Structures are given as structure tokens and as C-alpha cells.
Amino acid sequence: MLDRTSTLFSHVKAGEGDYVSGxxxxxxxxxxxxxxxxxxxKVIxxxxxxxxxxxxxxxxxxxEADFQIVIMLKGWARFMYEDKETLVEAGDCVHQRPGISHYLFDYSPDMEYLEIVSPADFxxxxxxxVCEIPKPTPWV
Known part of the structure; x- marks a missing residue:
């Protein structure tokens, strides 16, 4: 049975919240x-x-996480997942299994993705x- 008492309702509108460094x-x-x-x-x-x-x-x-997905919203990114190069483009969803060795080495200037991870303090x-990394594409 779903426990509805341990989490809160949340609604963040598109214009709410700033992008921050750190x-x-x-x-x-x-x-x-x-x-x-x-x-x-439990989740971030x-x-x-x-x-x-x-x-x-x-x-x-x-x-160190139990669950992690990346959903590419804009642009693209290139990852190494162990020894396999993977191009992730807008609309793609990647489930990163727990403990997978990876390296994000290249991305477009407009890259934006949604990341969901459990637990929040991963x-x-x-x-x-694991292997050599290809060179990133220079931004013009």
C-alpha cells in the first residue's frame, strides 16, 4: 500500500526558482x-x-545511489558508460544503474536535462x- 503520509505535495511552476551554481x-x-x-x-x-x-x-x-535517471530536455551530451560512448539527445531517457562508472565529457551549449536520483544526498x-575519453566538441 502506498504511504501518503511521509511525503508532501509539491508544485513548482516553470518560472519559479533560479538556476544557481554550487x-x-x-x-x-x-x-x-x-x-x-x-x-x-528520499528523492532529488x-x-x-x-x-x-x-x-x-x-x-x-x-x-552511491539506488536510482538515477537523466532525461535530456534540450541539446545533447556525450557520456562514456564504462567503455561505451553514448550520445544522449533531447527526448532521450537514460537509467544509470547503481554503481555504473561513467564520464560526461561533451555537451552542447544549450544542453539541459532533468535528473532524478534517490536518495537526495547521493x-x-x-x-x-575505464578507457580513453574522446575530445569534446569546441563551442563556436
Whole structure:
């Protein structure tokens, strides 16, 4: 049975909330969607958008999380998921299985995605490189 008492109703309108720096990556901006507060930390949902050109990318890492999806809303991004290059374009949804080693190394200037992760206070752990990373596409 669904427990309706441990979470709160939440509605964040399109114009509410600013994109801010200070998130997981300095070269992205983040807009909180109020889900972490509504779920008492069970889930986080935020919009992420490009802020600076991809110079070094995220580096190889994995997340200590039970669940993570990325839904690309605008533009594109190129990831390495273990040794497989993956182009994620607007409209695509990626489920990152728990513990998968990955590296976001390239993205378009208009890239914007929705990320949903559980728990809200998930950890990002640096890992040893899995393979060589292709060069990012220079922004013009």
C-alpha cells in the first residue's frame, strides 16, 4: 500500500526558482524542483544546464545511489558508460544503474536535462579510468 503520509505535495511552476551554481559540477547550473524537501530526502529532482564549455568534463566517477535517471530536455551530451560512448539527445531517457562508472565529457551549449536520483544526498565517488575519453566538441 502506498504511504501518503511521509511525503508532501509539491508544485513548482516553470518560472519559479533560479538556476544557481554550487551544485555537483561548477560548469553546470542547477534548478531545484522541491522534490528533496517534499520527500524528506528520499528523492532529488533538479534541472541541470550547461554554463561553460566542456574542457575536462566530469571525470570518471560513480554514484552511491539506488536510482538515477537523466532525461535530456534540450541539446545533447556525450557520456562514456564504462567503455561505451553514448550520445544522449533531447527526448532521450537514460537509467544509470547503481554503481555504473561513467564520464560526461561533451555537451552542447544549450544542453539541459532533468535528473532524478534517490536518495537526495547521493554521493559521487571518483573511480579509476575505464578507457580513453574522446575530445569534446569546441563551442563556436
Amino acid at each position: 551544485g555537483l559540477r561548477d560548469f553546470f547550473l542547477y534548478r531545484d524542483l522541491g522534490i528533496a524537501q517534499a520527500t524528506h530526502g 529532482a533538479h534541472l541541470v544546464k550547461a554554463n561553460m564549455p566542456p574542457e575536462e568534463g566530469t571525470g570518471w566517477h560513480r554514484h 554521493k559521487s565517488i571518483d573511480v579509476e579510468p
